[in-house]
Amino acid sequence: MILPLTAKEMEYIVDSMSNEDLLMKQCAVTAATANNGSLRQICSQMQQVHEQHYQALMSALSYHQSMAPTQPQS
Amino acid sequence: MYQSHNQSLMPEQDMAYTVLADLKRVSREYAIAATESTCPDIRQLFTSLLNSTLRLQGDLFQTMQQLKMYTPSSPALKQEIDKQLRQHEQTFQKTKQFLQQTNGNVQQFSNLAGQHQMQQASMQQPNNPYYM
Structure with missing residues (x-):
């Protein structure tokens, strides 16, 4: 059985999305500006993984959207 | 004279260190999120994101160490x-x-x-x- 998302879990999910968003940008800038080839390569790979992380968090949030209550619970 | 097309506001070593520091912070946050989750599927999600982030942090650390961008602390006596x-x-x-x-x-x-x-x-x- 899938339980509804708690308010705390939602906060952690959206905080994590902000973190992943920042990391994506940091990796993109480093990949675009670094002189060292291996650093450029690892940053561009990491950027893709952070995109996947962001998508996974987004999916979890939208999956739980349908079963969320519309009124505050006691 | 312009240096190259690669112009950054920060030296590449500092950029890499900033990413590494954030990966360390995000790993801790995923660990906390996993331990405070109630839904089994959300706990599982945070656990797998933690593992993935730890892998990224380890790979970046190794790359930086090979490039002599990181000095490990001195050995214990x-x-x-x-x-x-x-x-x-x-x-x-x-x-x-x-x-x-x-x-x-x-x-x-x-x-x-x-x-x-x-x-x-x-x-x-x-x-x-x-x-x-």
């Missing part, structure tokens, strides 16, 4: 390790004694609980095994 080993050996011995004593008490308590009618006999044990 042998005499310091010896001292710590001796101290913790003693602590562990004391803990073992405590555990034996506690387990002995638990066992005695459950024996007592099972033998209501033989109360006196079980309370006057001449030898307490947990003091040995």
